[in-house]
Amino acid sequence: MRTLNIHSPSPVELDEANAKHAMQLATDTLQIEADAILSLKQRLNGSDAQAFTSAMSFILSCSGRVVVSGIGKSGHIARKMAATFASTGTPSFFVHPAEAAHGDLGMVTPEDVLIAISYSGEAGELIAILPIVKRLGVKLIAMTGSPQSTLAKLADIHLSVHVEKEACPLNLAPTASTTVTLALGDALAVAVLDARGFKEEDFARSHPGGALGRRLLTHVKDIMRSGNAIPQVKADTKLTSALLEITQKGMAMTAVVDAEQRILGVFTDGDLRRLMEKQLNFSELSIGEVMGKQPRTVRPEQLAVEAVEVMETHRINQLLVADEEGKLVGALHIHDLTRAKVI
CATH class of the missing domain: 3.40.50.10490 (Glucose-6-phosphate isomerase like protein; domain 1)
Structure with a gap:
């Protein structure tokens, strides 16, 4: 039985004179x-x-x-x-x-x-x-x-x-x-x-699959988390229960809202670390006592790239999404923006 010797051809090596001639032609x-x-x-x-x-x-x-x-x-x-x-x-x-x-x-x-x-x-x-x-x-x-x-x-x-x-x-x-x-x-x-x-916006419309198209055509509402995926608790919720909500929703934060879904504040993993340094009794605290007030928010109709600018400016990884009445309608993590290839 014959064995075929199949191999890739050896690369052609140019001598100095031929290499010089080739570069001159180029x-x-x-x-x-x-x-x-x-x-x-x-x-x-x-x-x-x-x-x-x-x-x-x-x-x-x-x-x-x-x-x-x-x-x-x-x-x-x-x-x-x-x-x-x-x-x-x-x-x-x-x-x-x-x-x-x-x-x-x-x-x-x-x-x-x-x-x-x-x-x-x-x-x-x-x-x-x-x-x-x-x-x-x-x-x-x-x-x-x-x-x-x-x-x-x-x-x-x-x-x-x-x-x-x-x-x-x-x-x-x-x-x-x-x-x-x-x-x-x-x-x-x-x-x-x-x-x-x-304009750039016109170019983006004909290139929706490109990086520019994603930056100029993707809105917050297109990629935000909504419904049950939004971490949220009421102000009188015990801190221990709020921590459970943070863990389950996987956004390293929770929104704090009133009965009409208006945003009252936010509590993040950074807030938790700072709170632990004070050695308080977590079981007695409500989230309303320790939440950060007046959190940064974006509107759902804003471009996702604008949300990136807010995050970068204030060095935060999460944003709450609010409607024109200040009611919670979504949440956005920097990972959501990365997955959408906005950044």
Whole structure:
């Protein structure tokens, strides 16, 4: 019986000369792409300014969606561009030009704006769908490296992504050109979001699963403990019974309320430690005699991040949640905020 000798390939080790050559290529690539972006910046501050602001106007006045299309490497850039627009307040999606010619063009409506990306401006799959797009009355923004290309000439607006050379040593693989296209797409998206008055709160609404979304969208009422989970006793409750309530509810504190659930005070494990130093007879004390009065509270409709600020400012780990009448409706521990990933 033969035993196969399966093993991972040995890592390729570069000698000093090859390592030096590789590092030179890497730094040259970064320099070429950086120069290309700086050249784009200069054009935007000069000859390309009008085209850029016109493209912005098309997008801002669009009552439909921004459709972004491209094939090959330009298609990857188009997907990212559509995602950036969508997450910053401009409804947008990517359409593959080849699929568009076989039915997906039905997703495009006359109210939309199409951003077509092709460095050569001659991508056959894109050119093939343009007659239908133009017939629909869709506004067309072209991003190419050649203003004399078919795509540029058919477009309502042409945005130049021309580069002097690619970072590829063969000057063949899209490298500097895709970097410039991506950067111009980001510049357009950022300018549009600012013109829309897009704020952190808007960003959070489209990113509810992210850290910012949790911080700006999570309210105290979403994570507070309520009902039987709230540790609470009346003012005449014996301290020993109050300690049992603290232990059972696991919040290292208990609220003290009156018959109408109005908050009278709070008693925490810190209060207990300080009380023990006085060597009092616990069995004779009521919680009302030793509770802390006027405890810190938050409202249920406040953002959870505001509760974090109160805790940090006053160096406490628990908060009572009160309604507008000062009645107890919930309780919040710092661990609740941690589990909700607010902090």
